[in-house]
Amino acid sequence: MKKFLLLLLTVGVLQGCTSGTQNPASPVEPQTPPATTQPQTPGTQPETPTPTQPQPPAETPPTTQQPDPAAAVYANDIFRNVTVKKTGQDTFEVKGQAQVFEGVVSYVVEDGHNELIQGSIQTSAGAPEWGDFTHTLKVKKAEPNSTLMLILFETSAKDGSRRMELIIPLPE
Structure with a gap:
């Protein structure tokens, strides 16, 4: 069976x-x-x-x-329409939009070896809205043959780490 x-x-x-x-x-x-x-x-x-x-x-x-005289446009998930324009000897103007927590964009300028300046920029609106920002940087090269890099990022509210870095070479 x-x-x-x-x-x-x-x-x-x-x-x-x-x-x-x-x-x-x-x-x-x-x-x-x-x-x-x-x-x-x-x-x-x-x-x-x-x-x-x-x-x-x-x-x-x-x-x-058109982008050559003004500047190239950079973007990632939380930044868009970011441009950097050299306005003087050691002066740069950064413009763009960000979708960041409490509307705070953090930045660092480094030359590949050292962080030369760091700070934060307040946007016109916090996430989930896109906030506009404009900021003027004054930074001088430590080494004449180095390339300055601007790193825009959001600081994590959880652990303070850098989130969604956008790396932009500063114009010569």
Whole structure:
């Protein structure tokens, strides 16, 4: 009797397994038409980039020329539209938006070996809003051949560590 029940159980399991393999065969057929659609899309895409390719080079030089005089734009998850502009001999203007706790952006300027200055900037709004900020930095290189790096970050309320660092090379 036990052998008979074991045999029936085994047959039931095998039928369940084979019926499960038939179901994936059905979805494969609907996947074929999207695959047919996808080759049509790539066929369309080469046609679109061909006219587009001549246009972006025409648009790219003005776009490239605009950030050069002003500054490059930097961003990450909590910073956006951040620009740094050299305004004097050792003076830099930092502008942007931040989404930080209590609207406080912390910063450090370092030359690769030493932290030259550090501080904080108050934004116009705290998280979850995007707050605007503008700040003027005065920092002089310790070594003439070094590159100054501005590091913007949010100080963790939990443990005081740096969160979401945004590293920006200061213009020469």
